[in-house]
Amino acid sequence: MTRHARAYRALVRAYPRRFRAEFADEMVRDFDHLVRDLGPARSWSRTLLDLAVTVPRYRLESFMEPRRSTSALTVTATALAALGIVAILTVDFAPGIALILVAAGVVVTQRSRLARSIRPPDPDRRRRLVRRGAILAVICVVSTTLAWIELSVSENWHGGKVVVYNALFFVTAIGAVVCFVGAIRSPASAASPPAGV
C-alpha cells in the first residue's frame, strides 16, 4: 500500500463505524487506483473535498439512523409524556402540561421534514412499527385487565397505584395508535420488487 493510501485510510476513520466497516477497504483501494491514474495532487484535491462534504453528512445520517434515533427519541417522548400525566394527577396541572408539551416538541422534531430528509431510508419501517404497536397494545390490554381485576377484588386503592395504571394506559394506548397510524402511512418494503418491473 502506498503512503497516500495509508494516509487516506487514516482519514477514512472519520466516517461512521458501520459505513467504514462496509466500504473502507474498497474506498482505500479506489483511492490507490485514483492516485495511480490521476497523480497524487489531483487525487487528493478531489478526495479532500469529498471527505469534507461526506463525513459530516454521513455522521449526521448515522445519528438520524431510524432504529437508533427513532427509538431514543420515542423513549424520551414517551417518558416525558408519562411523567407529565403523573405530574397532572399527583402534583399540579402546569408542570404536567409543560412536560407533555416538551414530549410533543420531541415528537414534532423527530417527524419534521428536515429530520426525514436527513434520515436514511428504512425498508423495515412498516414491519417495525406494526411490531412495536402490537407490543404496546398488549401491554395496554394486560395492564388494564390487571387494574380491573384488582379493582374488583380489592377496595384498598391508593393514589400511587391509580396514577401508575392511568399513566400506563394512556402512554401505551397513545403509543400503539401512533405506531399503527405510522405503519399505515409507511410504504411497504421495497426489498423485493416484482419481477419485470
Next chain:
Amino acid sequence: MENPAHDPTRFLPLPQAQYHVLVALTAGEMHGYAVMQQVEALSDGVVRMGPGTLYGTLKRLVDTGLAEETEERPAEGDDARRRYYRLTGLGRAVCIAESDRLADLATRSRANLRIGTA
C-alpha cells in the same frame, strides 16, 4: 394492487449523484472504481465523484432496492475482492422515469427560451 414502494415516480426527482450512478450502471454490472470512471466519462468530466460520495450513493441505491450487489465476476481476471453492482428492475424503471422527466424538462426549457428570444 400494485405496491406503492415499487412505483418509479415515488423516487423522483432523483438526487444528481444517484442518477449519475444509475446511468453508469445501465452499461452493465461494474465495481465501484469503474462506476466512478463511467460517471466522469458520461458527464464529459463535469461530475467527478470521490470514494465517499460514490459508496454513500451506492449504499443508498442498494438500501432503496434500485441497485444490488452481485456475486458474479463479469470478466476473467477481475479482482475477486472487489464488489460489483448492477441495476435492479426497479432501478431500471426509475432511471427511465427520471430520464423522461429530465428530457421533458429540457424540451420545455428549450421551447420557452426560443419563445423568449424570438
